Amino acid sequence: MAKDKNTSPKKPKFSSWWIYGLIAILLLGFQFFGSNSFANTKKTTTSELQEYLRNGDISKILIITNTRQAKVFLTDEALQKDVHKDVAEKPLIPSTGIVPQYVLDYGDLQNFENDIKKLKQENNLETIVDYDTESNLFMEMLLGILPFILIIGIWIYLMRRMSGGAGGGAGGQIFNIGKSKAKLFDEKTDTRTSFKDVxxxxxxxxxxxxxVEFLRNPDKYTSLGGKIPKGALLVGxxxxxxxxxxxxxxxxxxxPFFSLSGSDFVEMFVGVGASRVRDLxxxxxxxSPAIIFIDEIDAIGRARGKNNFTGSNDExxxxxxxxxxxxxxFGTNTNVIVLAATNRADVLDKALMRAGRFDRQIYVDLPDIRERKEIFEVHLRPIKTAETLDLDFLSRQTPGFSGADIANVCNEAxxxxxxxEKKAVTKQDFLDAVDRIVGGLEKKNKIITPGEKKTIAYHEAGHATVSWMLEHAAPLVKVTIVPRGQSLGAAWYLPEERLIVRPEQMLDEMCATMGGRAAEKVMFNKISTGALSDLEKVTKQARAMVTVYGLNDEIGNVTYYDSSGQNDYGFSKPYSEETAQKIDEEISKMIEEQYKRAIDLLNNNKDKLTELAERLLEKEVIFKDDLEKIFGKRPFDSGAGEEIAEKEPAKEEEKSE
Known part of the structure; x- marks a missing residue:
């Protein structure tokens, strides 16, 4: 019965170590079999030799002059004696030549010859004394070529190391450097990810x-005259x-699924990138049919001819x-589909983006509140939770978070x-994880003077007060004066996820952002450097309103923003100096108006601002319900700013926050 192909034993792969082992065996064989290792030759001394001579046991002495060694051959009668029975036995492996029974290392040749001559004369012996030289041709040849072998071996070793090592895959050797480095996905051995995991x-x-369906069942689409798309670009x-x-x-x-990064085509050698593309x-x-996935394709797909001053990007x-x-x-195969991913689609070459190459551009946007809930469900599977978590609540607390951010939240929790030292993860751990990711690590041991702490408390209370009084400002979640990351205090908001933003909404957000500096001015009649991040934020917002969105009456319905990233402005601005001056004036005017508006709001609610700041100094962390006790219900509150945690003792809040 014939064996199944799958059960047939695999042939061992050829290895260069086999050659090395064979050479070593040959060397040992020459050394071993070329010597008298298997002969019954014994070493003797000068005194024993003289005794054997006197007894007439020696027929011949062969003196090897270049090795200072003498070979002794016995007579047939001497081999019958008991004293020589050890050397008289036949060897295990017969020798091809005449083998001596004894060998002797002599000292001075002249003295050795005189002793033998004297004994021959005294005992009237006919022992033959002969002279010879010996040479090991194999060892001499080996010593002659050994330096060359070492030099060639070292050169091969260095070349293999320089080209990425012997085990570096298709591109691991110097002669395969133009081969593709793509990894072929094996569904049997690699970890399998399905659409359910996304x-x-x-x-x-x-x-x-x-x-995927195109490749599985192409007739379904081609029967109607359609063509399978060449490629799809994932952007986001x-x-x-x-x-x-x-x-x-x-x-x-x-x-078959080939996966590689855009940087895998880049190499120090000229022409390697194009060669790897051809090989891929x-x-x-x-x-075929097959799929090629190129991650971070912007590494090789940037627009050609841009800022090419030195020609460094020719490769x-x-x-x-x-x-x-x-x-x-010419000659392209439609059964190969190319998938690519990038977050820099604006820098890609137009020829790469045209139909017929990447027929589809799939935009992968940040998840909305419903999608964040689904992502939490995926990442909470391996997490051991102490309770049934409200996923709607967690998804509301993470606006603007990507899928990677949500995975990080679950891990941090x-x-x-x-x-x-908890046995399970609780809701508060997830909230602490969000704070850790958004604000940074808590630094309760940071040295802050009482005066600085009071200023920080009024600054954060100013943010909270102004945002509470404005209709379009983001609902407050909590306020803290515990240093976290690079900030000395923070106010957490839950912004509404809007698709379009109106001018009054942006102006309310700017006013709430200026509430911190306004509170310092109202309470102390002094300002500090603590509003740096606030000023940076409102300046960017104001500049965007004027130069990007066309929301300023003086500048009008004009935008100086180029979404394609292919602008040709270079080092010049797309507007005149007169317009630049007007833009600066409008930005400054817009910010100062919101600053004065925040000051007026705080002056009208100075007592409530003071009460809020004192409570913040006492508890260090306050929540939405603390503001409701002071200001009352927010009349235009939609309920989006839900409390982030049930009320706990103040000490526990300090520890957890």
Whole structure:
């Protein structure tokens, strides 16, 4: 019965160590079999030799002059004596030549000859004395070529190390440096990721699922005259799940999946990038239908001819040209689909983005509140929680978080719970993790004088008061004066997730941001450097309103923003000096108006501001319900700013926050 192909024993792979082992065996064999190792030759002394001579046992003495050694051959009668029975026995392996029975290392040749001559005369012996020289041709040849062998061996070793080592895959050896470094995904051995592991991203998942379906069942689409797309480009901010989506495609597709990074094409040698592109597509075409995934494609796909003062990017441009040709040129194979991911789509070459190469640009945006809930469900599976967590609550507390940020929140919560010797992760641990990621590490041991602490308390209370009084300002969550990261205090808000923003909403946010400096002015009639981050924020907002969104009456409906990133302004501004002066005036005017507005609000509520600051000095951390006790219910509150934790003793709040 014939054996199954899968059960047939695999042939051992050839290894260079086999050659080394064979050479070593040959060396040992020459040394071992070329000597008298298996002969019954014994070493003797001068006195024993003289005694054997007197007894007439020796037929011949062969003196080797270059090794100072004498070989002694016995007569046939002497071999019958008991004294020589050890050397009379036949050797295990017969020798090809005449083997001496004894060998002797002599000292001075003249004295040795005189002693033998004297004994021959005294005993009237016919012993033959002969002379000879010996040479080991094999050892001499070996010593002659050994230096060359060492030099060649060292050179091969250095070349292998310089080219990435012997085990570096297809590009690991100097002669294979032009080979592709793509990793072929193996669904049997590699960790398999499916579309179920990708939470949210419904639109993007639908697009890539269709690509997988193209390769599984192409007749479904080609029967109507359609063509399988050449490529799909995943674009979006960092951490939104572009690479994870590609991993899911690798896990779901039943076709070969080649994965590599854009930087894998880059090498110090000229022409290597283009060679690797050719080799990659050749491998993919041989295994077609197949998928190629290039992560961070902007490493080789940047626009050509931009700021090329030195010609240093010629190699990268050659690589890009080869990629363009392979994706849509003569003789391209439509059964190879290219997936690519980048967060810098604005710098990619226009030829790469055209239809026929990347037919689809799939934008992977930051998750909304519903998608964040799904992402939490995925990342909470391995987390041991002490209670049933309200995922809607957690998703509301993490606006603007990417999928990677949410994974980090879950991990940080587990670490915080372990640090506190807890057996399970609680809701408060997740909230502490959000604070840790947003604000930084808590620094309760930072030395702050009472005067500085009072200033910080009024500054943060000013933010809280102004935001509470303004309709469009983000709802407050909590305020703290515990130093965290680089900040001395912080106010946490829960911003509304808007798709469009109106001028009054941006102005209210700017006013709330200026509330901290305004509180210092109202209470102490002095200002400090503590408002640096606030000033930076409002300046950016005001400049965006004037120069980007066209929300200023004086400048008008004009924008100086180029979303494509392909502007040709260079070192010059896209507006005149007169317009630049007007822009600066409008930005300053807008900020100062909101600053005066914040001062007026705080002057009208000075007693409540003072009460809030005193409570903040006492407790260090206050929540939304503390503000409700002082200011009353917020009339335009939509309920989005839900409390982040149930009320606990003040001491516990200080410890946890």
């Amino acid at each position: 939470a949210g991203l419904e639109g993007a998942k639908e697009e890539v699922e269709e690509i 901010p960092p951490g939104t799940g572009k690479t994870l989506l590609a991993k899911a495609v690798a896990g779901e597709a039943k076709v 597509f050749k491998q993919a075409k041989d295994k 990268r441009e050659n690589t890009l040209n080869q990629l363009l040709t392979e994706m849509d040129g 587990a670490l915080i719970a372990a640090r506190k």
